Amino acid sequence: MCADTTETTVPDYKTTLSLPKTDFPMRAGLPKREPDWLARWEKIGVYDRLREKEGRPAFTLHDGPPYANGHLHIGHALNKVLKDFIVRSQQMMGRDARYVPGWDCHGLPIEWKIEQKYREKGQNKDEVDVVDFRQECRRFAEGWIDIQREEFKRLGVTGNWADPYLTMNFHAERVIAEEFQKFLMNGTLYQGSKPVMWSPVEKTALAEAEVEYHDHKSHTIWVPFDVVSASDFPNTGACMDTDLLSARVVIWTTTPWTIPSNKAVAYNPAISYGLYEVTGTPEECWVKVGDTYLLADALAEEVLTKARLSDGQWTRVRDVSADELAGLTLAHPFRGVEGGEDFWDYDVPMIDGEHVTDEAGTGFVHTAPSHGQEDYDAFVKRGWMDRMTHNIGEAGEFLPHVPLFKGLEVITAKGKEGKANTAVIDKLVEVGGLIARGRMTHSYPHSWRSKAPVIYRNTPQWFAAIDREVGDGQDTYGKTIRERALTSIDKLVKWTPQTGRNRLYSMIEARPDWVLSRQRAWGVPLTCFVKRAAMPTDADFLLRDEAVNARILEAFEAEGADAWYKPGAKERFLGNDYDPSEWEQVFDILDVWFDSGSTHAFVLRDRPDGSEDGIADLYLEGTDQHRGWFHSSMLQACGTLGRAPYRGVLTHGFTLDEKGNKMSKSLGNTVAPEDVTKQYGADILRLWVAQADYTADLRIGPEILKGTADGYRRLRNTLRYMLGAVTHFTEDQRVDAKDMPELERYILHRLAELDHVVREGYAAYDFQGVYQQLFNFCTVELSAFYFDIRKDALYCDGDTARRRAARTVMDLLFHRLTTWLAPILVFTMEEVWLERFPGDDSSIHLQDIPETPKDWLDEPLAAKWQMVRRARRVVTAALEVQRTDKVIGASLEAAPVVHVREPDMLEALKSVAFEDVCITSDIFLTGDPMPNEAYRMPEVEGVGVVFEKAEGEKCQRCWKILPDVGHHAHPATCKRCNAALD
CATH class of the missing domain: 3.30.2320.20 (Class I aminoacyl-tRNA synthetases (RS))
Known part of the structure; x- marks a missing residue:
């Protein structure tokens, strides 16, 4: 350019644009910033201030107590975050949403940890004063409660953390005992001797909820029982064929250790049976030519092949009828064994049973009523309770009175297989009591705590009878616990998902009586006394006295359950009305599921922040709690309240790794909540929960979390733009909906639609649906559509009606998006809110979702x-x-x-x-x-x-290319920008 050339310089119009202004950062920095928001909420007392809002209908989510031992795992995080979604969303939709967190504090896991400390020091737990031992357990639980409380709070979970409920609090222990006493007084409590799942490692009975199933390699044996007599047919007078007198009935079992306790052999009249004769044998074989065996026809070939016979080495002699089987009497395989001391010299009857099938085994079932539920039921049906055996001790060992095997363990104290199985097998081989043996891997019950196999063992236990009429007069939903539970499931409870109803219904429909007792020390004792000289079936066996009960409860309220174990407790509670020498104090403790099943009484009923009618609006736990907390709470409340303690039940799935595998420390595929919050922040973990279908199992891992974080950043950018667009927006700039351009009115229509979707979704606990709708709205309808279109008007318009309308819509969007998303992204929405409305007492979590005018809806x-x-x-x-x-x-x-x-x-x-x-x-x-x-x-x-x-030319202010650019007072501008500059 020549020096003397005249040029018109175009001004820099950038400073004239109304560009968005916000300090809201692109990078969230959640791991560092979230703790500050937590401290702020605690300082201003958000949870307590929400309780001050009057006139709101209550909503109570009752917390299923986690166990107070160990750091949180990702399943805990999933559970508590889902609960938080519900509490916060219900609160913001106008309810008084209360949440009292709680902990299970009693039970075997804690007791096991304390015992382990003793073992490491070479001490014997049984030599420690029981009250001192219980105090150690209490201190252990207290320590983990403090740790877990902070870990839960770090996830952004709101609640009454300052005053949680603990099953070991004195009042809680008093109420648990009081609830037990209701079973004592209403006639459903009884002592019985029946087989229960027993852990030899932990030396206690286990409930079904305390058992999990893993693959286990078991011995398999095929044992022949000799026929010793055969009676004539009672109905026809016909004589029994003598060929059965030399026959042998073959059973198959995977528990050889139960053979010494055999008392019968079962068959099914609906199965086809035959008499089979051995006609040839290989060199090494436990059967002989001429032996005859009774077998189910469908299984005979498989059994004889297992006995090492080949085709052509046996023949089917004839049919054997059910009447013939019913007339047989067998000998125990150890009958007359040397050293047996006549222990097994009794007759073994044949009994019919529908549980016998011809799908596996031999078609005959070895029956040991002390070691199997179906076996036990068969003996109860026949009134043969005097034939029960007590051959196995609490360490899983054969007791001293059992010849040949005394002291041999089924399961060792370390959870390994003992010598009992092999000893029984070896003795069977020695006496000719085996035709085949093998090994098989199958699903087998294990203790979920020690991970060791369990056994069925006959032992005296305390039960709640679920089919006995409850003598409490609360018969609205049924007269028995089972009737009340099944009616509650069908008529009183809403299930999310609905499949939860079917699962719990079928469990309760088929379940046996509830085993209440455990042979441990850390828990609430069964606060009852039994008469020394009486039998469990006698009317005066149990002491039922309201005055005695009241003294016990008064002591528990003041001193806790330790009062039961202190010197002189029996005399103190019996008072002057009873001779202590005539009564025995029961020292078993209650099943810990009874503790947690009773929480409705001391939380929902007794606390001021509980529920007005003592019933929870919702219980929420994992699917395993159909056999756990949902189940025990239902049984317990039906025995004391006469109905379910909840109106709704929500269940979620388990957490898996990214490949769908179960998480395991040994596999190194676990995801710890603490690690996620350190790397990404708790909001990313919460967002993972919101995006997933919690009704199925949920996958989580590094790639999934990375994808969640990427989606979060897109949403954050939308919120950042919105914040910039409402900078300095004031009420005098607000435009009525009817005066807005069509595009703004269309966005208001979408807001009205979404308000309905969000409220319905939160009410149905469909967090995935809510978040997907909001995320798509933010990224597709706002960022890629509305914001993209209105960017020009917001930046370049002067004080036009169009710009004021757009800013009004941005303000309306702000209030709705922040409250809609606040239950999910608790920290980020607080950050967004404070960016616009700073203040010492300001918080998004003190707001409700705004009401949306119906006239925003405009379908045409x-x-x-x-x-x-x-x-x-x-x-x-x-x-x-x-x-x-x-x-x-x-x-x-x-x-x-x-x-x-x-x-x-x-x-x-x-x-x-x-x-x-x-x-x-x-x-x-x-x-x-x-x-x-x-x-x-x-x-x-x-x-x-x-x-x-x-x-045309490019406007240097708005960048549109128009024919009129350059024809206005302001250089290189279009008509619109020229007017804005004026």
Whole structure:
């Protein structure tokens, strides 16, 4: 340029634009910042301030107590975050949503840890004073409660953390004892001797909920029982064929250690049986030519093959009828064994049983009533309770009175197989009591604490009878615990998902009586006394006295359950009315599931922040709690309240790794909540929960969390833009909905639709559905549509009605999006809220979701704008082709011709500023037929786009290319920008 050339310099118009202004950072920095928000909420007392809101209907989510031992795992995080979603969303929808967190504190896991300390020091736990031992257990639980409380709070979970419920609090122990006494007084408590699942490692009975199933390699044996007599048919008078007198009935079992306790052999009259004779044998074999065996026809070939016989080495002699089987008497395999001391010299009857099948085994079932539920039931049915055996001790060892095997363990103290099985097998081989043996891997019950196999063992235990009429007069939903439970499941409880109903119903429909007692020390004792000289069936066996009960409860309230174990406790509680020498104090403790099943009484009923009617609106736990807390709470409450303690039950799945495998420390595929919060922040973990279908098992891992974080960043960008757009927005700038442009009214329509979706979704606990709708709205309808279109008006317009309307909508969006998302992204929404409304007492979590005017809904307008959006998709796709081909750099360089076939759509597009909608400088709409070169999209029929470049000069303020640029007072501006500058 020559020095003397005159040039007009175009001003820098950037400073004249109304660019968004916000300090809201792009990078969240959640791991460092979230603890500050937690401290802030605690300082301003958010949870307590919400309780001060009067006149709101209550909503009570009752917390299923986690166990107070060990750091949280990802399953804990899933559970507590889901609960927090519900509590917060219900609160923001106008309820008084109370949440009292709690802990299970009694039971074997804690007791086991304390015993382990003793073992490491070479001490014997039984030599320690029981009260001192219980105090150690209490201190152990207290320590872990403090740790877990802080870990739960770190996840952003709201609740009454300052005053949680603990099953070991004195009042709680008093109420648990009181609830037990109701069973004592209403006639459902009894002592019985029956087989229960028993852990030889932990030396206690286990409930079904304390058992998990793992693969286990067991011995398999095929044992023949000699027929010793056969009676004539009682109905016909016909004589029994003598060929059965030399036959042997073959049973199959995977528990050889139960053979010494055999008392019968069962068959099924519906099965086809035959008599089989051995006609040839290999060199090494436990059967002999001429032996005859009774077998189910469907299994005979398999059994004889296991006995090492080949085809042609046996023959089927004849059919054997059910009447014939019923008349047989067998000898125990150890009958007459040397050293047996006549222990097994008794007759073994044949009994019929529907549980016998011909799908596996031999078609005959070895029956040891002390070691199997079906075996026990068969003996109860026949009144043969005097034939029960007591051969196995609490360490899983044969007791001293059992010849040949005394002291041999089934399971050792370390959870390994003892010598009992092999000893029994060896003795069977020695006496000719085996025709085959093997090993098989199958699903077998294990203690979920020690992970060791369990056994069925006959032992005196205390039970709640679930089919006995409850003598409490609360018969609205049934007279027995089972009837009340089944009625509650069907008529009183809403199940989420509905499959939970079927699972619990079938469990309770088929379950036996509830085993209440455990042979341990850390827990609430069964506060009852039994008469020394009486039998469990005697009317005066149990002491039922309200005055005695009251003295016990008074002591527990003041001293806790330790009062039961202190010197002189028996005399103190019996008082002057009973001779202590005539009564025995029961020292078994209650099943810990009775503790947690009773929580409704001391939390929902007794606490001021419980439930007005003592019933929870919701119980929420994992699917395993159908056999755990949901189950025990139902049984317990049906025995004391007469109905379920909850109106709703929600269940979630388990957590798996990214490949769908079960998490295991040994596999190294676990995800610790603490690690996630350190790397990403708790909001990312919460977002993972919200995005997943919790009704199924949930996968989590590094790649899944990375994807969750990427989605979070997209959402954060939307929120950041919105914050910038409402900077300095004041009420005097607000525009009524009726005065807004169509585009704004369409967004309001979408807000009204979403308000319904969000409220319905939160009410149905569909967090995945809520978040997906909101995420799509933010990223697709706002960022990629509305914000994209209105960016020009927000930046470049002066104080126009259009800009004021857009800013009003941004404000309305702000209040709804922050409250809609606050239950999920608790920290991020607090950050967004405080960015706009700072203040010492300010918090998004003190707000409710705003009510949305019904007149925002405008279906005809929405239908019109759906057409506009469909046409826009074709235009933006056509321009993207030109951008990719580097024909243009930005859409404002274009002025496309849009051919529209349908008159309704053409009219709709002409009635709006379609060039602004498509972010082009100009646009031409026509109903003329589409030329061949027009760009089309198969999914949007009837719309074609022919690309044309915009004519004119580029406005240096808004960057639109228009013919009038340069013809106004302000250099290089268009008419709109010139007016804005004026």
